[in-house]
Amino acid sequence: MENQHVMIEIHVNRVPYRLTVDPSTTLLEVLRRDLGLKGTKRGCDQGHCGACTVILDDKAINACAVLAVQADGKSVTTIEGVSSGEHLHPLQEAFVEEGAIQCGFCTPGMILSAKALLDKAREPSEEEIREAVSGNLCRCSGYVNIVKAVQKAALAMRTSPWKPSD
Amino acid sequence: METFRLIGKSFPRRESFAKVTGQARYTDDIDLPGMVYGAILRSSHAHARVLRIDASDAEKVPGVLTILLPGDVPGNLFNCAGNPPSPILIKDERILTDRPLYVGDRIAAVAALTPKACQEGLDALRVEIEPLPAVFEIEDALRKEAPLLHPDVSQTNIFKKMEARKGDVERGFAESEHVFEGEYRTPDVQHVPLEPVSCICDFSADGSLTIWSNTQTPFQDRRVLSELLGLAENRIRIIKPATGGGFGARQQIHNQHVGALLSRRLRRPVKIVNTREEEMLATSARHGSICHLKVGVDKDGTLKAFHAKVYLNAGAYCTHTNIVLAAQTRKFQYRIPHYLYEGYAVYTNAPVAGAMRGYGNPQLTFARERMMDEIAKELGLDPIRFRMMNHLEVGETIPAHTFPLRSCGIRECVAGGEAIRRRIDEEESAPEKRAGETEAWGVAFCCHTSGPSNNDGMSSCVVLVNDDGSVNLCTGAADIGQGCETTFSQIVAEELGIDLGAVTVTAADTLHVPYDLGTFASGQIYVGGNAVRQAALEIKERIRVALADHFGTTPEQVGCEKGRFNLIPGDGKKVSLSFRDAVAKISFGQKGTTVIGRSSFKAVESPLPFAVCWAKVVLDRASKTVEIRHIIEAVDVGRAINPDIVRGQVEGGIGMGLGFAIMEQIECDRKAERPSSSDLLHYKIPTALDMPRVHVYIAEGTQEPTGPFGAKSVGELPAVPVAAAIANAVAKAAGEPVNVLPMAKDFVFRGPQGFRKAEREKGPPDDKR
Numbered sequence: 001m002e003n004q005h006v007m008i009e010i011h012v013n014r015v016p017y018r019l020t021v022d023p024s025t026t027l028l029e030v031l032r033r034d035l036g037l038k039g040t041k042r043g044c045d046q047g048h049c050g051a052c053t054v055i056l057d058d059k060a061i062n063a064c065a066v067l068a069v070q071a072d073g074k075s076v077t078t079i080e081g082v083s084s085g086e087h088l089h090p091l092q093e094a095f096v097e098e099g100a101i102q103c104g105f106c107t108p109g110m111i112l113s114a115k116a117l118l119d120k121a122r123e124p125s126e127e128e129i130r131e132a133v134s135g136n137l138c139r140c141s142g143y144v145n146i147v148k149a150v151q152k153a154a155l156a157m158r159t160s161p162w163k164p165s166d
Numbered sequence: 167m168e169t170f171r172l173i174g175k176s177f178p179r180r181e182s183f184a185k186v187t188g189q190a191r192y193t194d195d196i197d198l199p200g201m202v203y204g205a206i207l208r209s210s211h212a213h214a215r216v217l218r219i220d221a222s223d224a225e226k227v228p229g230v231l232t233i234l235l236p237g238d239v240p241g242n243l244f245n246c247a248g249n250p251p252s253p254i255l256i257k258d259e260r261i262l263t264d265r266p267l268y269v270g271d272r273i274a275a276v277a278a279l280t281p282k283a284c285q286e287g288l289d290a291l292r293v294e295i296e297p298l299p300a301v302f303e304i305e306d307a308l309r310k311e312a313p314l315l316h317p318d319v320s321q322t323n324i325f326k327k328m329e330a331r332k333g334d335v336e337r338g339f340a341e342s343e344h345v346f347e348g349e350y351r352t353p354d355v356q357h358v359p360l361e362p363v364s365c366i367c368d369f370s371a372d373g374s375l376t377i378w379s380n381t382q383t384p385f386q387d388r389r390v391l392s393e394l395l396g397l398a399e400n401r402i403r404i405i406k407p408a409t410g411g412g413f414g415a416r417q418q419i420h421n422q423h424v425g426a427l428l429s430r431r432l433r434r435p436v437k438i439v440n441t442r443e444e445e446m447l448a449t450s451a452r453h454g455s456i457c458h459l460k461v462g463v464d465k466d467g468t469l470k471a472f473h474a475k476v477y478l479n480a481g482a483y484c485t486h487t488n489i490v491l492a493a494q495t496r497k498f499q500y501r502i503p504h505y506l507y508e509g510y511a512v513y514t515n516a517p518v519a520g521a522m523r524g525y526g527n528p529q530l531t532f533a534r535e536r537m538m539d540e541i542a543k544e545l546g547l548d549p550i551r552f553r554m555m556n557h558l559e560v561g562e563t564i565p566a567h568t569f570p571l572r573s574c575g576i577r578e579c580v581a582g583g584e585a586i587r588r589r590i591d592e593e594e595s596a597p598e599k600r601a602g603e604t605e606a607w608g609v610a611f612c613c614h615t616s617g618p619s620n621n622d623g624m625s626s627c628v629v630l631v632n633d634d635g636s637v638n639l640c641t642g643a644a645d646i647g648q649g650c651e652t653t654f655s656q657i658v659a660e661e662l663g664i665d666l667g668a669v670t671v672t673a674a675d676t677l678h679v680p681y682d683l684g685t686f687a688s689g690q691i692y693v694g695g696n697a698v699r700q701a702a703l704e705i706k707e708r709i710r711v712a713l714a715d716h717f718g719t720t721p722e723q724v725g726c727e728k729g730r731f732n733l734i735p736g737d738g739k740k741v742s743l744s745f746r747d748a749v750a751k752i753s754f755g756q757k758g759t760t761v762i763g764r765s766s767f768k769a770v771e772s773p774l775p776f777a778v779c780w781a782k783v784v785l786d787r788a789s790k791t792v793e794i795r796h797i798i799e800a801v802d803v804g805r806a807i808n809p810d811i812v813r814g815q816v817e818g819g820i821g822m823g824l825g826f827a828i829m830e831q832i833e834c835d836r837k838a839e840r841p842s843s844s845d846l847l848h849y850k851i852p853t854a855l856d857m858p859r860v861h862v863y864i865a866e867g868t869q870e871p872t873g874p875f876g877a878k879s880v881g882e883l884p885a886v887p888v889a890a891a892i893a894n895a896v897a898k899a900a901g902e903p904v905n906v907l908p909m910a911k912d913f914v915f916r917g918p919q920g921f922r923k924a925e926r927e928k929g930p931p932d933d934k935r
Contacts, residue, residue, distance in 0.1 A: 041361070042362075043442070044846055048442070048845060048847055079187065079188035092186040099176070099813070102648070105411060134853045134855045137846065138360070138821075139359055140818045142818045142824075142852075
């Protein structure tokens, strides 16, 4: 039974892919190795640090803790799919403006956790924001500007809704 | 006050766009043609002798390309620390060892076509081991019956004693009205940068070596590897890609030597990326410490004598330890006639300790500032007044230092932080205080350094001027997330009168940039910044000379003010040129010239930045549950060249200090004789839910005369006083001493609760002025 590969179909950043994978392959390996989407970071490979957070359908998940076969038939958003071409997503803009980026290694996962929140909650409380990014470790910032950036992005999205161009 | 276009203003980091879009390229994001993977067999015993390694099965694993055993690699001893050479950096480790001294020590290595095949290769190595007795704690290592870990270095497990003195402490104690004594303990902790240690090593056919690695000290790595591998420095190129944090952990060589040797054998690039378990067990930690203090004071609270006896748990190898001791001698910001520091470096089988944010200062500051609070309490003095009456001022010299203070903004730090504290108390004056709860504030002071405190700081820089007036800044300094490339750009652009966008940075690539000592000791702004500014000044000088030549006058007749070059040539018509226009005039034609600015900055001093930290806690006395509500930190870093970057560093330092104070510790399971903190579930760092409300005050009234545009450094400073401030608050609320970290041993901590309701109505407070 060894090396029995399976065929999966996933949409990544709105692009459909048909892939043959070893069933033990994680979604993180598929994204980084097979699709070359290196923006999703590998921080621990154990589901503890949140650096590899992506959105699977509408939920923020650790890509290292999900098997590629579990993503079959689903859609994945990675950091490469957050902006629309030239235009940064309000979250990305707010992260830049608020200085929520230092070393940047947690940034992609942090933005995706925040995006999953803002996709659902128009006016999240600070508590909800902290909760939403509590699975994403950051060692540089003390989270202060990250929380501020998410608040700022939420406000910006309420004032002028963000429309991703497909 | 001087006004600037770009200095003192906050610009986002240069690489922000790349980092928010996922385009920033970290080491593990790079794949080279022909690249294979390497992995290291690490000891699972804290102390052992390897009797035999049978690699025959491993060699047969499909995909495995080569295996290195201890006998296959150079056996010379080295010290992995990314410090400039020093005789006290004892060389006591090997690339691969058959006598492992800690869990994680390198025994063998495998290269294979895939990471999976590497792991299978490691699993197939059959290692026969004789376990030996291990010691993890300082006291255990000092017992007579303890195993002697490095008989070639010393005949006890104490391998270095460091001393610094001023006056005569015994006389000082005899003359003191009161003498206080105390013992303080801090744990081994890990840096936990989010990016694991990574390298790609590529030996080309002509025998030169290129390494991409997340390093803080490319030039020191090059020097150590040059010696270890017998290669001239021009044959080794170290490139630092985007780097996901450092905090000191990347100031030593971890896997690059192994990667280089695997690549030399295969003539293919080899990538080694640590697992998180390797990060936790086999990268350098912060030294655990035991600190005995004895302090003598007059009846009015004047400090008379200070004696610190410090033991540092170095783990299995020397690495930075002896320099950490030396650095500890120079972190005492109070006026003291009699001072004695004695530091002892102790070998154990605990994880190897090295450089970590503060470099010995967090341990000593925790002890000293806890003690200062106890003294203030005993003498009935206000803890801030007591500290301020003893604090050094401009013109005075701290013990073991060579130069007097030229800047000190401690008064403004206290005033600024106290104003925030009063405002918080006013806003929270009538909370629904529950029975059984006690609120308390704690405070702690500290100083740190700008560049190595032995004044070793050195950096050089080249700025190439393009014919359109844009410039390429080439610096050896390694930006590991702290933002120095952005700040350097501000310095160059300010000096030359050009836009920030007209500066491009090439950094930390030893083939293309001039020497820099490395990113450590908070050296970048002070040391690197001075080098950058000098190079910019040289450009202006060269342009003046070239303009004089062009217009047929003398350089003395060419003025340079506010980014414009002014002169009056022979025809008497005043000429005033922007930088860009000046460059255009001199770039081409008969008298065409290329302008290059160069500098070599050697620090003479290492000015002290200062910080004061306040913590407000609420203690539920029955359950011993503590909620940390607020942390305020006020810093004097001279002129903040980019205030938002400084503020970000302080906020991050508070987060790291909080972890050190309440939750972090590498725990060693004595029964299993190995550390149990092997992942991020068993070793907790603060999350967004743990952070209290954070307030930062940057003193604006102080400038350091020797710093670039008046700046001192910030990096490590803010992490230093936090644990002591929290411990002082908890001790006050609980009415009992808190002299051992992490405090989670004695108290339960919960994330901040109270702020949430208030904020939904009012929004967060704004500390920006």
